[in-house]
Amino acid sequence: MHSSLRLRGLIRLQVQINPDTSCWEWQGQIANSGHGRMMISDAQGRRTVSAAQASFIAHHEELPPGVRVRQTCGNRLCVNPDHLQAEYDQSPQAEVLQ
Numbered sequence: 001m002h003s004s005l006r007l008r009g010l011i012r013l014q015v016q017i018n019p020d021t022s023c024w025e026w027q028g029q030i031a032n033s034g035h036g037r038m039m040i041s042d043a044q045g046r047r048t049v050s051a052a053q054a055s056f057i058a059h060h061e062e063l064p065p066g067v068r069v070r071q072t073c074g075n076r077l078c079v080n081p082d083h084l085q086a087e088y089d090q091s092p093q094a095e096v097l098q
């Protein structure tokens with residue numbers, strides 16, 4: 001619990017809230033893919049995840065490996081937990097087939 005509160009604080013320091021869309025726009029590191037990224041440390045160890053994944057983990061729950069986080073607002077840099085949705089593949093082969 002403490003580590004997720006700390007992670008929330010770290011995320012809040014690196015976002016700017018857009019008053020029109022209420023998107024939390026990531027101001028931190030950006031990966032080549034255009035998504036925000038962040039180093040986190042949790043039960044699964046120390047690793048780099050997308051900023052959206054970090055926010056999802058901090059505000060919602062553990063994110064199993066391989067599960068993607070999608071922005072429902074369409075803003076790739078948004079990390080507002082209310083705008084994030086985990087995408088669980090229906091079939092175990094879905095990832096491979098893409």
Ligand SMILES: [Zn+2]
Pocket residue numbers: 021022023024071073074075078079080083
């Ligand atoms: Zn958003």
